[in-house]
Amino acid sequence: MALRRLDNKTARTLFMDRHALAEPPSGGAKGADLLALIYRLGFVQLDSINTVARAHDMILYSRRPSYRTKNLKHLYERDKALFEHWTHDAAVIPMEFYRHWHLRFQRDAALLKSRWKNWRRDGFEQQFATVLQHIHDHGPVSSSDVGKDEKKGSGGWWDWHPSKTALEFLWRSGALTVIGRNGFQKRYDLTERVIDTHLCPGNMVCDTKETVDWLCNAALDRLGFATPGELAAFWDTVSVSEAKDWCNKGLKQGILEEIEITCADGGRRKLLARPDLAESDPLSPSGRIRVLSPFDPMLRDRNRAERLFGFHYRIEVFVPAAKRTYGYYVFPLLEGDRMIGRIDMKALRDRGVLFINALWPERSVRWSDARTRRLESELDRVRRFAGLDVVEFAADWLKDPK
Secondary structure (H helix, E strand, C coil), X not given: CCCEEECHHHHHHHHHHHCCCCCCCCCCCCHHHHHHHHHHHCCEECCCCCCCCCHHHHHHHCCCCCCCXXXXXXHHHHCCCEEEEECCXXXXXXXXXXXXXXXXXXXXXXXXXXXXXXXCCCCCHHHHHHHHHHHHHHCCECHHHCCCCCCCCCCCCCCCCHHHHHHHHHHHCCCEEEEEEECCEEEEEEHHHCCCXXXXXXXXXXXXXXXXXXXXXXHHHHHCEECHHHXXXXXXXXXXXXXXXXXHHHHHHCCCEEEEEECCCCCEEEEEECCCCCCCCCCCCCCCEEECCCCCCCCCCHHHHHXXXXXXXXXXXXXXXXXXXXXXXXXXXXXXXXXXXXXXXXEECCCCEEEEEEEXXXXXXXCCHHHHHHHHHHHHHHHHHCCCCXXXXXXXXXXXXX
């Protein structure tokens, strides 16, 4: 029997729809509306780099232009509708999902104990009781409130003192909960003072099978179609073998089917999907140009993005300046269902300027005057979002495709 096949345009649009990028950028961006958007995405990655705006703010703004930074802070810290933990990186996650994170707590505890012992963090386990007692007696803390007499190593920003390492371990393993951030510094409290008692570690039995089932289902809901490896990578909690077992069971039960999608280069790829996945999508993505965060969830899996959109993207933050192809922090540009280029820009806050250093169109894109006008409109919106006064362009800002 021939596999159901999705052409590349349909596959792209379906994937964009799962990531709230197929519809026009509009709608409510605070309270219940913002929570519904984050629920739809699954999580929003947090990142400290603030070249124009932080990644989590850009992710939400690109979908809801009325979004402002305070809206996420209120939802997270005041309303406690989100919790912070890890997927593939630090992220804010709907509190409704918290009960499914007990497996992550257990697996992080086992992994980090062995990994961090071998990573110049000797002595952090001896600080567990001291750190917990300090928080019990004095309330929430940041890393600067503990271990004041401990020496930090010379290995760089990651070389924490033992009490800082203990804080991070106790958070990752569930004993502590991050209740918010000052600037970008985390504040930790005892989990039992933050999370409903019946959900706290120790009061709830973690059912591994049930959690794996939920995580795989939830990942497929947000990807539309995927391989077992892509399902495992979405939350980065289940193993590939667990995801394979889940997929095989779903195929036998008829709740999953194998389909074939056409990639941007014309190749074909077999993946798994639900039988009711639409063969054609009535959505016609907005032609408005949107600036995306380098950490946008649609682009997080760089290989998947390249297969679907033909867009090769790598962030060059950790690449020495002389070896960068584009720049330190270059933003992808989306128009309709196509990735049309990438832009190197920076907020010069002392001058109130959004400075455009360079833009590189994709090879398949003809950069017209009309497209420049659409870009200028989007940059002016980003400028207002970032609290800046004017957009300025370098003299030779429009580059030849690479």
